[in-house]
Amino acid sequence: xxxxxxxxxxxxxxxxxxxxxxxxxxxxxxxxxxxxxxxxxxxxxxxxxxxxxxxxxxxxxxxxxxxxxxxxxxxxxxxxxxxxxxxxxxxxxxxxxxxxxxxxxxxxxxxxxxxxxxxxxxxxxxxxxxxxxxxxxxxxxxxxxxxxxxxxxxxxxxxxxxxxxxxxxxxxxxxxxx
Amino acid sequence: xxxxxxxxxxxxxxxxxxxxxxxxxxxxxxxxxxxxxxxxxxxxxxxxxxxxxxxxxxxxxxxxxxxxxxxxxxxxxxxxxxxxxxxxxxxxxxxxxxxxxxxxxxxxxxxxxxxxxxxxxxxxxxxxxxxxxxxxxxxxxxxxxxxxxxxxxxxxxxxxxxxxxxxxxxxxxxxxxxxxxxxxxxxxxxxxxxxxxxxxxx
Numbered sequence: 001x002x003x004x005x006x007x008x009x010x011x012x013x014x015x016x017x018x019x020x021x022x023x024x025x026x027x028x029x030x031x032x033x034x035x036x037x038x039x040x041x042x043x044x045x046x047x048x049x050x051x052x053x054x055x056x057x058x059x060x061x062x063x064x065x066x067x068x069x070x071x072x073x074x075x076x077x078x079x080x081x082x083x084x085x086x087x088x089x090x091x092x093x094x095x096x097x098x099x100x101x102x103x104x105x106x107x108x109x110x111x112x113x114x115x116x117x118x119x120x121x122x123x124x125x126x127x128x129x130x131x132x133x134x135x136x137x138x139x140x141x142x143x144x145x146x147x148x149x150x151x152x153x154x155x156x157x158x159x160x161x162x163x164x165x166x167x168x169x170x171x172x173x174x175x176x177x178x
Numbered sequence: 179x180x181x182x183x184x185x186x187x188x189x190x191x192x193x194x195x196x197x198x199x200x201x202x203x204x205x206x207x208x209x210x211x212x213x214x215x216x217x218x219x220x221x222x223x224x225x226x227x228x229x230x231x232x233x234x235x236x237x238x239x240x241x242x243x244x245x246x247x248x249x250x251x252x253x254x255x256x257x258x259x260x261x262x263x264x265x266x267x268x269x270x271x272x273x274x275x276x277x278x279x280x281x282x283x284x285x286x287x288x289x290x291x292x293x294x295x296x297x298x299x300x301x302x303x304x305x306x307x308x309x310x311x312x313x314x315x316x317x318x319x320x321x322x323x324x325x326x327x328x329x330x331x332x333x334x335x336x337x338x339x340x341x342x343x344x345x346x347x348x349x350x351x352x353x354x355x356x357x358x359x360x361x362x363x364x365x366x367x368x369x370x371x372x373x374x375x376x377x378x379x380x
Contacts, residue, residue: 035268045307102268144184151191158198165205172212 002137006145006152011132013153015079015125016066018160023059025106030056036104040089041096058082072132079129083122090118105164112168121163226326229344233336234324240314241298241305246291248321252338255287259357261348262293262322262332265304269349270331274308276351281313284358290314293321333357 026033034052037043043051058078065075086105093101093114103112112118227234233249240246248260261277263270281290292313294301301317304310325334325345335344335357344357 031272032268035271038271039266039268101266104268144187147188147191151195155194155198158195158202162198162201162205165202165209169205169209169212172209176212176215 002135003131005136005139005141006148008132008134008136009149010152010156011128012066012072012076013149014156014160015129015132016063016075017153017157018063018125019059019066019079019082020063022106023056023063026052026056026059026104033104036102039098039101040093040104041098042089042092055082076129076133080126083126083129087119087122087126090114090122094119110164110168112164113171115167115170117167117170121167226324227342229342231342233334233340233342235340236320236324238316238318238321240291240316241302242311242315244314246314246316248291248324249336250340252340255338256289257287257338257343258289258291258336259284260291260293260321260325260334260336262325262327262330262334264294264296264330265300267330271308273331273348273351273354274310276354277313280354280358288358291316293318293327295319295322 030052033056034048037052037055038045038048059082062075062078062082065071065078068075090103093099094116099114101114103114103118105112105118235247235249238246238248248258252258263273277290277292281288290313292310292315294304294315294317296317298317301315305315325332329347331348333345333348333354334342337343346353346357348354348357
């Protein structure tokens with residue numbers, strides 16, 4: 001069964017906004033992002049600067065691509081590869097026990113330390129990107145569909161931000177009880 | 179019938195968006211509350227020796243073995259800036275060039291001390307990587323506890339008479355410069371400066 005095009009577009013737009021804002025946050029304080037990346041201790045020092053730039057450029061490209069119907073499937077694959085890389089990077093550092101480093105996901109203003117919840121969050125994004133790759137039925141879209149797309153994507157972005165805030169607050173709540 | 183459904187759909191969307199915004203606002207407020215009620219140790223801003231008080235006196239050794247006196251009257255009339263940082267703090271790294279240039283521009287009256295805590299091998303690696311040899315780099319838990327440093331990067335300015343003139347979290351070049359500014363104007367913080375200025379106008 002083919003998906004209704006409204007579902008596909010909502011998912012694409014929401015992912016587009018999520019990746020564009022992530023890229024803009026990283027760019028706006030690029031030196032902090034570079035330092036954050038080096039704390040992951042995964043790239044050799046010489047590659048850190050170029051690695052950080054490549055990540056931001058890929059995020060930008062994937063974010064923009066999500067809004068262009070012809071490019072969206074490529075953008076979805078890019079998003080999925082980025083998410084897998086992020087999950088590996090977070091997973092490796094969780095395994096190393098380095099929980100107190102900053103995620104760097106949404107810029108330095110949101111201080112998220114590493115936790116399993118970030119893996120869950122990225123898993124959900126990964127599933128969403130995969131969903132957007134499923135074949136969509138074609139039908140004539142009317143004005144109410146546009147409304148659903150804009151508001152629907154908006155709500156998912158708001159929910160994503162809420163989840164990030166919850167993840168950021170988590171360790172602080174724990175600290176209260178220790 | 180269809181028209182009613184359409185209308186109800188539009189109204190519901192607006193309601194859902196509004197709720198999404200409200201949830202974010204609430205979560206942000208919870209974040210602020212956490213900052214406020216965090217137990218001592220996690221956040222100790224405003225604790226420890228106060229601005230205007232005489233600094234506790236202690237003797238520390240930097241990683242090249244030089245003895246340094248913190249606090250007390252400086253016979254050469256020089257002030258001291260203790261800058262707390264750590265190899266694991268991203269913002270600290272971005273401030274290293276600022277520290278370097280400030281050290282040069284304020285060299286007439288100010289000595290810089292970089293203070294950190296933790297594993298010695300990673301500290302030495304950090305110093306080598308960022309070429310911090312020109313600074314006195316102190317690894318000491320005691321120095322952090324003395325001034326109740328909870329968050330990084332943090333700075334404490336002690337004047338030639340051994341009095342704490344300014345202290346606080348430093349996140350940018352402007353904040354570091356505001357500490358020097360405060361010293362020149364004889365004020366504890368730039369906030370105090372603005373406050374005083376306002377009174378003058380009024």
